[in-house]
Amino acid sequence: MLETSAIHAGEPRPRVDGAVITPIFQSSTYDYTGQTDYHDVRYIRLNNNPNQLVLNQKIAALEGTEAALVAASGMAAIAGTLLSVLSSGDHLLAQDCLYGGTHGLLTKDFPSFNIAHTFVDPQNPASWKRHLRPNTKAFYAETLTNPLLELADLKAIVRFAKEHRLVTIIDNTFASPVNFRPASIGFDLVIESGTKYLNGHNDIVAGAVAGSGEWITKIKHRLDHLGGTLDPHAAFLLNRGIKTLPIRVRYQNESALKIARFLSQHRAIGKVNYPGLESHPQHERARELLAGFGGMISFELKGGVDAAEKMQERVRIPSIAVSLGGAETLMVRPAAAVHSNLSPEERAKTGIADGLIRLSVGLEGTDDLIADFEQALA
Numbered sequence: 532m533l534e535t536s537a538i539h540a541g542e543p544r545p546r547v548d549g550a551v552i553t554p555i556f557q558s559s560t561y562d563y564t565g566q567t568d569y570h571d572v573r574y575i576r577l578n579n580n581p582n583q584l585v586l587n588q589k590i591a592a593l594e595g596t597e598a599a600l601v602a603a604s605g606m607a608a609i610a611g612t613l614l615s616v617l618s619s620g621d622h623l624l625a626q627d628c629l630y631g632g633t634h635g636l637l638t639k640d641f642p643s644f645n646i647a648h649t650f651v652d653p654q655n656p657a658s659w660k661r662h663l664r665p666n667t668k669a670f671y672a673e674t675l676t677n678p679l680l681e682l683a684d685l686k687a688i689v690r691f692a693k694e695h696r697l698v699t700i701i702d703n704t705f706a707s708p709v710n711f712r713p714a715s716i717g718f719d720l721v722i723e724s725g726t727k728y729l730n731g732h733n734d735i736v737a738g739a740v741a742g743s744g745e746w747i748t749k750i751k752h753r754l755d756h757l758g759g760t761l762d763p764h765a766a767f768l769l770n771r772g773i774k775t776l777p778i779r780v781r782y783q784n785e786s787a788l789k790i791a792r793f794l795s796q797h798r799a800i801g802k803v804n805y806p807g808l809e810s811h812p813q814h815e816r817a818r819e820l821l822a823g824f825g826g827m828i829s830f831e832l833k834g835g836v837d838a839a840e841k842m843q844e845r846v847r848i849p850s851i852a853v854s855l856g857g858a859e860t861l862m863v864r865p866a867a868a869v870h871s872n873l874s875p876e877e878r879a880k881t882g883i884a885d886g887l888i889r890l891s892v893g894l895e896g897t898d899d900l901i902a903d904f905e906q907a908l909a
């Protein structure tokens with residue numbers, strides 16, 4: 532079971548000096564024992580410190596893959612993965628409305644590496660074929676889009692990719708392996724920002740990628756050179772966070788559903804985006820694919836930007852901050868923060884209203900949060 536793997540998978544047996552908790556190995560180098568391959572030498576950047584190794588095995592167990600690799604950040608995992616799958620001259624199909632950092636990587640950095648991309652509509656599988664090129668190598672998706680919480684036809688992506696021999700990569704950060712395990716429907720590589728639900732405490736930066744042993748070795752070698760390794764102390768904290776991942780996410784699933792229902796019935800609120808609501812355009816698909824609908828909600832106030840800003844000024848429990856997946860409830864207006872790198876036209880095209888608020892439901896009492904929103908909206 533996930534609860535047991537989150538606590539015990541990958542932990543050294545016998546335990547280190549009998550310690551119930553794997554200690555922090557704050558050592559950059561280890562006795563040389565005859566390794567002949569550079570990537571096997573025991574050195575802190577080469578992802579073989581005991582704190583890193585616990586996570587590599589634990590994350591593979593959670594995702595249900597052969598192997599996994601922890602990385603210095605979600606973006607290190609994304610960049611390391613894409614730069615292992617794609618070479619100069621290659622082309623990538625990616626769903627539109629990507630996480631801001633990934634959007635920037637594809638549009639601002641990859642052109643200078645001669646790696647091209649086309650954004651496709653994830654809801655319209657019939658439109659994908661015409662964007663294929665002879666050099667198309669991979670399809671990149673996200674489980675739930677940010678901030679509108681749309682759910683692509685993920686099974687169609689896997690079918691399409693198999694038919695055209697593309698590698699499938701998915702950023703599963705918003706769902707976490709508790710709510711969705713993309714490898715179980717055939718995705719080749721699964722990426723998580725460990726900064727969010729995996730760690731869950733808003734206090735470190737980390738990332739991970741999971742997949743076949745062959746792919747993970749390739750990505751490890753590239754990341755060894757790019758230098759995107761997780762520090763042992765952050766690895767220790769990430770491992771501590773993961774132990775409570777299943778119970779945290781299940782509580783957040785329940786809490787967010789109640790809050791989404793409350794918001795959708797409030798007279799000051801227009802649209803509420805939450806895959807657990809019957810009104811969500813992909814609600815049926817979410818019920819089929821996801822074990823839970825997650826802790827992320829977005830909503831529009833009828834009063835637009837002014838009303839959204841007033842609500843943010845008046846809430847007492849949530850912090851107004853980017854990021855998500857932690858114990859503390861966070862709110863942000865994407866148009867002002869996470870999607871500020873998009874032009875107003877690009878934002879309009881992706882359906883992100885300037886008055887939209889994104890909410891990451893934390894671990895506080897659900898009734899306390901609802902009472903707080905009630906007074907802020909009044």
Ligand SMILES: *Cc1c(COP(=O)(O)O)cnc(C)c1O
Pocket residue numbers: 604605606607630632673677702704705724725726727736737738
């Ligand atoms: C935060 C986030 C990332 C990037 O992760 P970092 O740990 O900040 O590098 C990637 N994808 C999604 C969906 C995210 O929310």
